[in-house]
Amino acid sequence: MNLIDQYPISLTNSLTGKKEVFKSLVPGYVGMYVCGPTVYNNVHLGNTRTFLTFDVISRYFRFLGYKVRYVRNITDVGHLTDDGDAGEDKIGKKARLEQLEPMEVVKRYTEDFHGVMRLFNILPPSIEPSATAHIIEQIEITKKLMEAGLAYEANGSVYFDVKKYNQSHHYGILSGRNIEELMESGRDLDSQDEKREKIDFALWKKASAEHIMRWPSPWGDGFPGWHIECTVMSTKYLGETFDIHGGGMDLKFPHHECEIAQATGANGKVPVNYWLHSNMLTVNGQKMSKSLGNSFLPSELISGSHPLLDKGYSPMTTRFFMLQSHYSSTLDFSNEALQASEKAYRRLSTALSTVKALSHTEGKVDEGLSKELNSLIASCYQNMSDDFNTAKTLAVLFEMSSRINDFKSGNRKTGEVNAELFTAFQKTYISFMEEVLGLQEETQLHNNALDGAIKVLIELRKKARTDRNYALSDKIRDDLKAAGIQLKDGKDGEMSYELE
């Protein structure tokens, strides 16, 4: 039996609000689209959480044996800072402020984004299409929607007719909103507005004279609307209906709602079977966002240079911290929580290097331990298959760490389980840590000269101990500790050290 059938994945589908058993359109294959960043600024830690979530999800699908096509776009087209006509082109604005070409802005922040992804060990998607490379397709689908009577032109711009769409479909199916309420609440249509209803949204916008990013179209020079790029790129690379669409919770409405309307209107098919939304990273209970001024850049987190931070935290500590909560819950950021994560993660990381070094020797098999290890192995899969519950999976890995430490210290002998089970246990721990959760051992800054010097001191201390000169041996240990080096005496008289 293969892993896909052995551990069927259930996931919370935002479209139905229920946990459902995942069934892919084509057996063994998964098509997943995730809304990527708008590259006019550095990505912050909150953004990173979303990409981490879908990184782990795609990793787990692959781990079970699915062939995954993971598409994550780059939004580089220069949408407006405001949805109305008053807004300014984000990328154009940044370009003016920094005196750069818009594509220099795009390049700079795309590079920054990729750097952050590498830092947190977030794997690249299979395809990373950019909106500016799909202008023709965006114009084509806009034409198609006009032909279908679901879009109208007004003064060089084209808008999606939500009311019309709602006559034959359900606008609001994803976010649970109803069209009447939407038309009543919110901002009023101002007199300048060309839209028939304020809930209508732009498929194509006419470019004002000073707008830098612009392309020719049947309606004159302009640029595509915010939502259409995702519809175009997901359809192009994954088909008119695909398995999973993901993104941050804050994109659910209106962005994803509009995507559903456009795609359904244009292709006559439900575009997505499962919608997944990852929740927000909060700071003191409030959403981390640029506008609130409570966002940190990953670089500020690592160096500890942000005023809200007591000290710096490593990328893997941060990754671990985020995986300790479920992706569908908000996660509150605090120094205390990060400090706890730092210690906890060190424990896992140490067990990881320990388990790699363990080997099996035959002995008398213990039924109780065998049963426990078998059950721990199965739990890893079961917890990940249960809506990608990384928090529960980590809890299992901690229990496995205790057993690993037992083997290392000799509390339990590896021979208490048979060789096959021992290897499975080893492989499960290593692969869930590294492949599924993407947690790597953090390589300490090993420096050959330093390592050599410490070894010399260790030899001196060994000599002092055999001479029962504990005053000297303790001094060596204490002084090294003060310098940030912790010596650990092993059972067999060997010593190891750890940099703090």
Add this chain to the structure above:
RNA sequence: GGUUCCGUGGCCGAGUGGCUAGGCUGAGCUCUGCAAAAGCUCCUACAGCGGUUCGAAUCCGCUCGGAACCUCCA
């Protein structure tokens, strides 16, 4: 105002009808010359008030408190 979600032990966080995760902190024990590390044990909670049920942190209602979305946002 509308829509939706949340409120778990000293702290962070899983859990969504019975079997009461895990981590961090604190206390104790074992090992150790002493430490560190490790192993074991303990401190055991579900905002409040009602209701449903043999049984509720988990379902329903109300109250209080917090958040997200309704405007760009991961």
